[in-house]
Amino acid sequence: MQAMSELRTLGSVIDVLAEHGDRQAVLALQEEGAKSWSYGELAVHVLRLAHGLTKVGVSRGDHVMLLAPGQPEWMVACLAIIGAGAVATPVDVQLGDDALSRILDHSGASFIFTTADQTEKLEHLDTILKPKHIVLDRGKEDPRSWRHLLARKDRHAELPQPDPNDPAALFYTSGTTGAPKGVPLSHANLAFQIDAILGANVVNENDHMLVPLPLHHVYPFVMGMLAPLTLGLTIVLPQSLTGPQLVRALKEGKVTVITGVPRLYSALYSGIVERARSGGKLAAALFGISAGLSTWVRRRTGLDAGKAVMRPLRERLGPGLRILASGGAPLDPDLAQKLEGMGWRIVIGYGLTETSPLLALKLPDGKKLESVGQPMHGIDVRIDPSSMPGEDTERRSERRLTSEPYQEGEILARGPGVFSGYLNLPEETEDVFTKDGWFCTRDLGYFDEDGYLYVTGRASTLIVTEGGKNIQPEVVEEAYLEDQVIREIGVLQREGRLVAVILPDLDEIRRRTAEIDRSIRHAVEEVSDRLPSYQRISEYTVTHQPLERTQLGKIRRHLLEERFDVAKKGAEGASEAVGPMPIEEMPDEDRTLLENPVAREVWELLGRRYADRYLTPDTSPQLDLGIDSLGWMDLTLEIDQSTSVELSEEAIGRIYTVRELLSEVVEQAEAGGRSVPQAMPLEHPEEILSDEQKRSLEPFGPVKATVARGMFALNKAIARKVFRLHIEGVEHLPEEGPFVLTPNHISSLDPSAIAAALDYRHLRHIYWAGRADTAFSNPLKRLVSRLGHVVPIDAHSAVFSSLAFGAAVLKRKDKLVWFPEGHRSHTGELEPFRPGIGVLLNRFPVPVVPVFIRGTFEAMPPGKVLPRPTKLMIVFGEPLDPRELEQQGEGEQPEDRIVQALYEHVMELVDARS
Numbered sequence: 001m002q003a004m005s006e007l008r009t010l011g012s013v014i015d016v017l018a019e020h021g022d023r024q025a026v027l028a029l030q031e032e033g034a035k036s037w038s039y040g041e042l043a044v045h046v047l048r049l050a051h052g053l054t055k056v057g058v059s060r061g062d063h064v065m066l067l068a069p070g071q072p073e074w075m076v077a078c079l080a081i082i083g084a085g086a087v088a089t090p091v092d093v094q095l096g097d098d099a100l101s102r103i104l105d106h107s108g109a110s111f112i113f114t115t116a117d118q119t120e121k122l123e124h125l126d127t128i129l130k131p132k133h134i135v136l137d138r139g140k141e142d143p144r145s146w147r148h149l150l151a152r153k154d155r156h157a158e159l160p161q162p163d164p165n166d167p168a169a170l171f172y173t174s175g176t177t178g179a180p181k182g183v184p185l186s187h188a189n190l191a192f193q194i195d196a197i198l199g200a201n202v203v204n205e206n207d208h209m210l211v212p213l214p215l216h217h218v219y220p221f222v223m224g225m226l227a228p229l230t231l232g233l234t235i236v237l238p239q240s241l242t243g244p245q246l247v248r249a250l251k252e253g254k255v256t257v258i259t260g261v262p263r264l265y266s267a268l269y270s271g272i273v274e275r276a277r278s279g280g281k282l283a284a285a286l287f288g289i290s291a292g293l294s295t296w297v298r299r300r301t302g303l304d305a306g307k308a309v310m311r312p313l314r315e316r317l318g319p320g321l322r323i324l325a326s327g328g329a330p331l332d333p334d335l336a337q338k339l340e341g342m343g344w345r346i347v348i349g350y351g352l353t354e355t356s357p358l359l360a361l362k363l364p365d366g367k368k369l370e371s372v373g374q375p376m377h378g379i380d381v382r383i384d385p386s387s388m389p390g391e392d393t394e395r396r397s398e399r400r401l402t403s404e405p406y407q408e409g410e411i412l413a414r415g416p417g418v419f420s421g422y423l424n425l426p427e428e429t430e431d432v433f434t435k436d437g438w439f440c441t442r443d444l445g446y447f448d449e450d451g452y453l454y455v456t457g458r459a460s461t462l463i464v465t466e467g468g469k470n471i472q473p474e475v476v477e478e479a480y481l482e483d484q485v486i487r488e489i490g491v492l493q494r495e496g497r498l499v500a501v502i503l504p505d506l507d508e509i510r511r512r513t514a515e516i517d518r519s520i521r522h523a524v525e526e527v528s529d530r531l532p533s534y535q536r537i538s539e540y541t542v543t544h545q546p547l548e549r550t551q552l553g554k555i556r557r558h559l560l561e562e563r564f565d566v567a568k569k570g571a572e573g574a575s576e577a578v579g580p581m582p583i584e585e586m587p588d589e590d591r592t593l594l595e596n597p598v599a600r601e602v603w604e605l606l607g608r609r610y611a612d613r614y615l616t617p618d619t620s621p622q623l624d625l626g627i628d629s630l631g632w633m634d635l636t637l638e639i640d641q642s643t644s645v646e647l648s649e650e651a652i653g654r655i656y657t658v659r660e661l662l663s664e665v666v667e668q669a670e671a672g673g674r675s676v677p678q679a680m681p682l683e684h685p686e687e688i689l690s691d692e693q694k695r696s697l698e699p700f701g702p703v704k705a706t707v708a709r710g711m712f713a714l715n716k717a718i719a720r721k722v723f724r725l726h727i728e729g730v731e732h733l734p735e736e737g738p739f740v741l742t743p744n745h746i747s748s749l750d751p752s753a754i755a756a757a758l759d760y761r762h763l764r765h766i767y768w769a770g771r772a773d774t775a776f777s778n779p780l781k782r783l784v785s786r787l788g789h790v791v792p793i794d795a796h797s798a799v800f801s802s803l804a805f806g807a808a809v810l811k812r813k814d815k816l817v818w819f820p821e822g823h824r825s826h827t828g829e830l831e832p833f834r835p836g837i838g839v840l841l842n843r844f845p846v847p848v849v850p851v852f853i854r855g856t857f858e859a860m861p862p863g864k865v866l867p868r869p870t871k872l873m874i875v876f877g878e879p880l881d882p883r884e885l886e887q888q889g890e891g892e893q894p895e896d897r898i899v900q901a902l903y904e905h906v907m908e909l910v911d912a913r914s
Contacts (some may be wrong), residue, residue, distance in 0.1 A: 008164045008188035012080050013194070013230050014050075017043035026252050027208075028073045030237040034252065037072045039232065045076045045150065046448040050083035050159055051490070052149030054339050058111060060160040063170055065109040065131065067091050067100075067118055069559060070237060071214035073136040075225060077113040078215070082168050085160030087184065089170040091101075091120065099180065101125045103172055106182055106424065111280070113146065149559060164188035170423065171218050171353050182423030183218075189356040190222060192416040196376045197227045200361060202323065202347055203257055207233040210255040212246060212264060213237050217552055218357045219327045223349070224259040230396035233257075234639050239388060243271050245752035250318030258321070261328040262335070263553035269338055272313065289312075295341030302366055305807045306343035314343055323347055323364060324543070328552035332478060336369040339523070348372050350455060352441055354432070355379075355439065356417045358442075360453045371452040378415055382438070383446060385409035397811060405449040410459055412438040461557055463493045469534040473496070473557070476535050483523035484508045490547050491537060492560045500540040501564050503547065506622065506656055516622050522826040541567040544620040579744070580607040581616040590617045590659065598669040601660040605642055606658065609635070617659035627780035645669050681804035682843045685811070688804035696791040697767065697808060708787040712755060719756030722869050723859065726755045729876035734847050738813045739879060740806075741766075742837060744906060745819040746828050749860045749867055750853050755788065757874040766815045769805055802836060808846040820902065828857035830910055833903045838895030841902075847879035852909035877909050 018041035028035045058064060064081045066088060068074050081088040089107050090102065104112075104127045112131040114122065120131050135144040162168070167184040203209070211224035228235050236253030239245045246268075249255065251266065258264075276287035294306035314321065324339055327349035336346050345364035350372035351357035359381055362373030375381040382401035387410035398805045401412060418439045421429035432440050444454040457472030473491040476498065480489050487505035488848030490496060502520060509519045509618055520542060528536040541564055548556040548563070580603065583594055594600050606615055610625055617619075621627040627635060632652050640646045645668045657662045681688045691698075700708060719725040733739070743754060751768055758766070770790040785792070793801045809816045818840070820833035842849055852875040859870035880902070886894050 002891050003160060008191055009162055009166075010079075010168050010190055010226070011159075011161065012191070014046055014079055014083050016230060017046065023205075024230055024234045025229065026075065026235045026237065028072050028237040029249055029252060030246070031239060033071060035123060039229075041345075042072070042076065042079075042229075042317075046079040046083055047159075048128050048150040048152065049080035049146065050525055051157060052151035052295055053080060053084040053086065054157075054159065055151055056111075058086050060162060062086040063089045063107045063109040063164065065089045065091060065104070065107065065112040065114075066216070067093055067114040067122075068136050069093060069115070070211070070213075071136070072237075073146065074113070074215060075229075075235075076138060077134075078225075081113075084160055085166075087167045087170050089282060090221065091172060092214065092216050097121070097125055099610075101127050103180070104129065104131065107170060108758065116142070118188070119144070143201050155813065161413050162187055164191070169218075169221070171216075171221075173353050174596075179707065181425055181428060182352045183355045183419055184418055184423050185218070189419060190226065191416055192378065192549070193222050193358060194227050196229050196358065196361075196378065196417070197223065198231055200326075200363065203228075203231065203233060207323075208234040208236055208254050208320070209257045209259055210236045210246075210249055210253060211259050212236065212241055213259065213261065213328075213552065216561045217328070217350075217550075218353045219261075219349070220259060222357060223325065223327065242548050243267070247317060250321060254320050255318050256320045257323045257325065259327075261552045262326055262331045263329070265324060265326060265331070265339060266335055269335060272317075272342075291338065291341055296344070297339050298366060299337055303434065304343060304366075306341045308343075310342045311623075325349065327351070327787075329554050329802050330474065331369075333370040333657075340366055350453065351417075352420045352443075353490065354439060355413060355441075356419065358417065359411075359413050362452075368448075368450075368452050371448070371454050373453065374451050375413075375453065376415075376417070379413060379417060380415055381411060383407055383409040384412050384440075387440070387459070403451070404448050408444060408446040410455060411441045411443045411445045411453070411455070411578045413441060414438050433442060463496075463498070465493075465496070465534050471535060476531070477535070478536070479531055480524065480537070483527055485519045485523040488547050490557070490560045490563070492556050492557070492564060494539075494561075495566070497538045498536065499564060501542050501543050501547065501560060502540050502889050503545070504623075517825075518831065526826060542623060543567045544623040561620045578612055578614055580604075581614070586617065593617075593659070593662055593666070596662075596666050596669075598645065599666050602662055602665050603658075604641055605638060609638075609720075615658065616659065617662070619658045620656060621658065621661065621712070622656070639706075643669065681800050682807045684837070685804035685808040688800050689808060690801075693791050693793075693801070693805065694698045695787065695811070696789070700764075707881075708789075709760055711784070711787050712760055716756045719753060723855070723872045725752075725753065725756055726871065726873045727876075728874070729878075730757060732876050732878050733758075733762060733849060734879055738810050738844075739815055739847040739849060740810075740837075740841065741815070741817045741849050741851050741876075742902060742906065743817070743853050744825070744830050744910065745821050745823065746825050746853060747856035747860045748824070749856040749872075750819070750824075751788075751790075751817070753853060753856055753872050753874055754851065757876075762815065763789075765811045766807075766817060767791060768817045769802055779846065792914050806836075808839045808843065810840070810846055820899070820906075825857075828861070830903075830907055835895055835899055835901045837902065838893075838897075838899035841882040841898050842895045845882040848882060848885070849879050850877035850902065850906040850909055851875065852877070852906065852913060853914065864899065864903075873913070875909050875913060877905060880905060 017039050018717055020056055020177050022038050022040055024036055025039045025042045064086045065076055066074060078088045078090065091103055091110055097248055104125065108129060109131050110129065111134060112122065113134045113136055115137045116135050119135065122133060133144055134146050135142055136146050136147065138145045140147050148332060164187045165841035166187055168187045168190055169185050171183045171185065172180040173183060209228050213220035215221050215225055224235065235247055274471045277284045289367065290309050294309045297303050297305040315539050321344060323345050325347040331348055346369060347364050348362035351359040359379055360373045360375050362371060382403055384401055385407050386400060414437055434440065442459045443455055444459055445453055447453055457474060461473055462470055463473060476491045477489050480486050485505055485508050486502055488503035490501045504516055504520055509516055522542060524537065543563065548559045550556065583591055595601055613625060619625065636647045636652065643665065645665050647664055647668060651664045655664060686694065714816055741754065743750060755763060767789045770785055771793060775785045776792050791805050793805065806816055806818060818837050820837040821831045822834040825831050847886050855859050855872035859872065860867040882898055885898045885901040888899030890901055891897045
């Protein structure tokens with residue numbers, strides 16, 4: 001193989017391909033099987049295509065575009081373009097028409113390698129030039145196929161020999177803060193990078209490298225293609241970027257190294273955690289202990305405990321995997337520590353498209369994972385403190401570049417990897433270079449005492465508050481992402497305040513059986529309490545669409561403001577029109593779905609119900625239509641009346657879009673209609689309740705009654721002796737007949753505290769609802785719950801089961817405890833009541849007693865396992881008549897008015913004793 005010191009142009013990379021002979025160069029996994037290319041095959045095709053390109057008029061310096069997914073044929077075309085002396089111009093296949101048109105005109109590309117499905121799109125673009133299409137995914141039967149350009153080598157024909165300073169590739173920046181710019185990188189730029197990477201000795205020729213990234217970006221272009229091919233590695237391309245396909249690629253490709261981005265590794269680790277959770281509480285606990293221990297040992301001692309402790313899990317994922325290389329965006333140090341704790345080694349690269357790309361490299365030694373490593377050999381990196389935001393711009397002429405420890409400022413660089421300027425943009429080029437030739441990265445950072453570089457953020461995205469505080473939005477976003485309710489968040493500044501666009505995780509919200517708005521509010525409040533005041537978001541809006549990102553996972557921040565405004569208006573993803581989207585404008589998949597008469601009936605029903613909204617198959621029932629738990633009950637009953645199809649609440653739990661709702665209805669209809677007997681939970685609760693729930697409502701025999709009485713007596717003694725329980729207003733409880741207690745809910749101790757405040761004559765007729773996965777999760781809890789008259793409620797059927805349970809208790813003339821907030825308050829403050837209690841009391845207008853609990857939040861707040869002795873107070877208000885509550889309250893429906901008035905009465909108890 002040619003010595004690395006002689007690598008002056010990328011022609012040398014092409015020359016060494018044949019030297020690797022029959023070694024496997026690329027393994028591309030497909031839906032069935034895989035496609036494998038040897039180095040010898042790759043070399044032959046590259047040279048033949050390069051000669052073919054020269055014969056059809058491709059000349060030295062011409063721009064030839066690549067608009068296709070990264071497959072072996074893409075690599076052949078790219079290397080052939082470079083071999084022909086032209087400039088490879090890879091672009092993102094997901095670009096919109098306007099952006100693609102601008103790039104085509106700006107680059108002046110006369111040829112474009114693409115796929116058959118992209119050709120129609122290209123033909124309709126409004127461009128000055130019309131490049132000739134060369135199709136990569138068709139055989140010789142298609143006259144546009146690349147295979148028609150494969151020319152036999154003419155021994156008298158020589159390929160152009162470019163100068164090292166000639167451009168080899170033209171990249172377009174991802175455009176996270178504005179329009180993309182063309183970045184030409186020379187043969188010398190890229191050859192230097194390859195030399196430096198291989199000189200770091202992180203990988204060897206026996207490695208198999210997984211490249212799950214689009215090759216149009218310079219990071220995978222260099223790290224995932226040019227460098228591995230120069231060294232003779234095997235490049236493994238996954239069939240798709242889904243979790244199962246990545247695991248398949250790890251195993252079938254015998255992967256030892258991954259070239260990825262932080263979002264990939266975050267998803268990888270989240271998948272591991274989720275898999276541990278799915279194995280049950282014991283498996284999740286064992287994983288947590290093992291992962292925590294191995295991470296702690298690695299961090300404190302440097303020993304690789306995870307290699308042994310986590311070996312069974314690593315064997316299932318990819319037994320040979322040893323190195324995770326991360327670039328393209330900052331890697332969260334906590335995530336890096338966790339991955340190191342799994343037994344993998346982390347390599348971190350830092351750079352930009354303009355630096356082709358690496359400026360610094362963090363080697364896999366497990367140390368200083370907060371840094372991006374030390375500057376690459378041959379690259380000079382300095383800090384310019386005078387460029388900090390807020391400084392006088394006139395000081396740019398007074399730069400004092402430094403590498404002194406902990407001086408923060410803009411990161412500047414120079415060296416053979418730095419480009420010479422943007423294509424046809426002299427003003428933008430002048431703006432990013434100092435007069436003495438330093439490239440201004442627009443990143444902020446500092447060095448430590450050992451010469452390690454730390455990147456603190458982008459100067460262009462830095463938010464400067466009115467109080468003069470500098471805030472990097474990524475830091476704030478990472479803090480809020482710690483709560484799993486928030487799936488994505490984009491932070492921006494509006495009118496001097498921090499605001500955010502939030503994409504919720506509906507799976508996590510359903511797991512917590514809470515409403516979307518309330519869950520997000522709790523998450524924001526809890527995280528905000530841990531942040532300094534200047535980093536807290538003061539307003540947010542909820543989106544149901546993922547935030548726009550580059551393919552390397554960076555948020556396109558210049559689009560956040562528009563997204564915030566649109567989402568705030570509640571018209572996200574919609575046009576100015578209202579009503580259902582015309583079926584003829586839908587994709588084929590949706591049109592086919594709506595050919596089913598049942599799906600069409602439900603679609604028309606939704607159109608009538610939500611005539612003032614813009615309805616599409618992607619519309620979210622929860623986020624766009626505002627359908628809450630009771631709303632689902634009404635809607636599913638209406639669907640049943642129209643189609644004779646009933647959707648179970650388990651099915652409802654799977655529905656996030658109108659498309660999924662229609663698919664569920666069709667599936668149920670094809671399965672024979674109703675999945676459970678149709679019944680109104682208030683009128684016929686016995687048809688809703690399970691056999692286990694019905695057994696929980698049966699009166700006790702003498703033995704169980706005696707044991708239950710003893711249990712209640714013990715609970716009362718503990719409450720009075722340990723927690724010094726103070727009780728007020730117990731005399732207000734009705735002596736006879738059914739009634740409902742409606743306490744505030746601030747702790748898992750609340751039921752025990754209420755039970756301790758009541759006499760057994762009441763307790764023997766009082767029933768409570770309890771989550772089946774909590775109150776009945778083990779034999780001891782199950783026994784205590786049964787003796788305490790707790791009825792299990794499945795989280796997947798909470799609305800129907802809860803109403804049916806309450807109706808069954810009141811129809812039997814028994815007494816009921818109902819927590820109207822629906823869940824424990826995360827702050828200890830009274831929260832809005834859910835409508836279920838209003839529905840129940842509207843149908844069964846029995847006396848309702850407001851109850852105030854104080855002290856249990858301090859004794860055992862959410863998340864704590866063991867209580868601490870704290871004085872408790874229970875206050876019973878005077879009984880209220882639901883008919884009078886309806887007259888007192890406000891709202892469109894009777895149940896709304898009941899809920900609103902009841903909330904005010906409980907709040908009066910809270911205010912009177914606060």
